[in-house]
Amino acid sequence: MRIGELVRRTGVSERSLRYYEQQGLLVSDRTPGGHREYPEQAVERVIRIQELFAAGLNSKKIAHLLPCMRDADGGPSEIATPRLVAELSVERDRIDRMISELANSRDVLDEVINAASHDPRRGHS
Amino acid sequence: MRIGELVRRTGVSERSLRYYEQQGLLVSDRTPGGHREYPEQAVERVIRIQELFAAGLNSKKIAHLLPCMRDADGGPSEIATPRLVAELSVERDRIDRMISELANSRDVLDEVINAASHDPRRGHS
DNA sequence: GTTGAATCTGACATCGATGTTAGCTTTTAC
DNA sequence: GTAAAAGCTAACATCGATGTCAGATTCAAC
Numbered sequence: 001m002r003i004g005e006l007v008r009r010t011g012v013s014e015r016s017l018r019y020y021e022q023q024g025l026l027v028s029d030r031t032p033g034g035h036r037e038y039p040e041q042a043v044e045r046v047i048r049i050q051e052l053f054a055a056g057l058n059s060k061k062i063a064h065l066l067p068c069m070r071d072a073d074g075g076p077s078e079i080a081t082p083r084l085v086a087e088l089s090v091e092r093d094r095i096d097r098m099i100s101e102l103a104n105s106r107d108v109l110d111e112v113i114n115a116a117s118h119d120p121r122r123g124h125s
Numbered sequence: 126m127r128i129g130e131l132v133r134r135t136g137v138s139e140r141s142l143r144y145y146e147q148q149g150l151l152v153s154d155r156t157p158g159g160h161r162e163y164p165e166q167a168v169e170r171v172i173r174i175q176e177l178f179a180a181g182l183n184s185k186k187i188a189h190l191l192p193c194m195r196d197a198d199g200g201p202s203e204i205a206t207p208r209l210v211a212e213l214s215v216e217r218d219r220i221d222r223m224i225s226e227l228a229n230s231r232d233v234l235d236e237v238i239n240a241a242s243h244d245p246r247r248g249h250s
Numbered sequence: 251g252t253t254g255a256a257t258c259t260g261a262c263a264t265c266g267a268t269g270t271t272a273g274c275t276t277t278t279a280c
Numbered sequence: 281g282t283a284a285a286a287g288c289t290a291a292c293a294t295c296g297a298t299g300t301c302a303g304a305t306t307c308a309a310c
Contacts (some may be wrong), residue, residue, distance in 0.1 A: 002277095004286065011210045014287080015268060019260075033276045035287055054223065055230035056198070068237045080241040092234045095227050102224050105180035108173070112193045116205040121175065127307095129256065139257085140298060158306045160257055178297075 003036050010046045017046065021057040025049050025066060043074065055095050061087065128161050135214065142171065144145045148184040149175050150191060180220050186212065 003014055020026040021036075028036035048069070049113060052062045052122065067078040080088065117123050127243065128139055145151040146161075151170065153161035173194070179185045192203040205213065242248050 002287075013268070015270085018288090019267070031276080031287095033287085034289095035276065051226045051230045053235075055227050057230075058266075060173075065234075065237060068240070070240075075237050076237070076240060079127060079244045079246070082241075082247070085238050085241045088234050090144045092231055092238065092243050095143055095234070097225055099227050099231070101176045101179050102220050102227070103193055105176050105182075106217055106220045106224070108194060109190075109220070111195060112190060112201070112205050113210050113217065115193065115195075115201060116207070116210045117141060119204045122203070122207070127257080138298070140300085143258090156306085158257085159259095160306065183296075193293070 001038050001040070001042070003038070006038050006042055008048065009043050010050070012050060020049055020078070024063045025059065041063055041071065045071075055091070056098070057091060061091070126163050126165070126167070128163070131163050131167055131171065135175070137175060138246055145174055147170070149188045154234065166192050166196065170196075180216070181223070182216060186216070 002011075003017055006012075007014055007119045017026065017036075020041060021028060025037075026042065026049070028042075032037075037100055045066075049062060052065070057065070064084055065080075068084070069078050070074050070076050126134075128142055129141060131137075132139055142151065146153060151174070153163050153167075153168065156162055161231075166202070170191075174187060174191075177190070182190070189209055190205075193201050193205045195201050
């Protein structure tokens with residue numbers, strides 16, 4: 001598929017897709033005219049990349065991590081080095097803490113939203 | 126307490142604490158000489174602010190939200206307007222999605238970490 | 251009063267993914 | 281062949297919380 005379709009199917013902008021390629025996170029074939037051609041598999045990969053960015057990893061760590069991930073079509077092409085494993089463990093724990101904090105914030109928001117809907121001046125009950 | 130203690134007890138930098146105040150997220154009394162004096166309650170508040178920042182809210186939304194939150198010492202001082210409730214609901218749902226994605230990323234990291242520790246070339250089992 | 255630690259204000263810097271624009275080339279549909 | 285749509289590269293802009301530095305003032309201890 002070409003970049004437009006990948007944009008549509010992932011919700012990620014052209015700009016970002018090209019940036020991912022530049023950072024070594026995504027590869028593409030080229031048509032004779034120089035247009036990018038992506039395999040079906042790219043959709044899932046792009047979504048993974050987005051998730052990892054959202055989890056606070058930077059391009060470099062993601063670039064190191066990606067070859068060690070199990071793809072949809074098979075096992076990982078590389079095994080993480082001890083050094084990388086150490087780094088990823090730190091990230092993993094950070095993500096876990098972040099999840100707790102997010103759940104906290106969500107509960108806070110729920111409480112505020114709830115308090116408003118139960119407010120005697122405008123609530124339903 | 127003064128700012129140094131608040132830094133120690135929250136892990137948030139002086140710079141950020143002053144920024145929070147400037148954004149209307151945090152109030153402080155002043156000594157006759159102009160130094161900030163925080164109530165005990167500030168510790169909890171600062172941690173909440175940090176969590177909300179981590180959840181992707183910006184200063185402005187947090188500023189609107191804070192007066193509607195239940196403090197440790199009592200009920201909320203304001204009830205969220207319908208407009209604010211609508212905004213917060215959007216954020217709430219976004220946070221929920223973010224939690225799912227983070228859990229995804231964490232599982233991906235676990236898998237990579239796990240694969241390395243079970244690697245026949247260096248694993249324990 | 252003196253001195254060192256703590257705090258103050260204000261300005262400038264940073265980081266990194268993403269947005270945006272411009273100008274050009276390729277592809278596609280007719 | 282032509283025209284519109286899609287893609288390409290390259291460069292510059294942005295955003296917002298936070299870091300950092302400089303120079304001045306206050307506080308606390310002696």
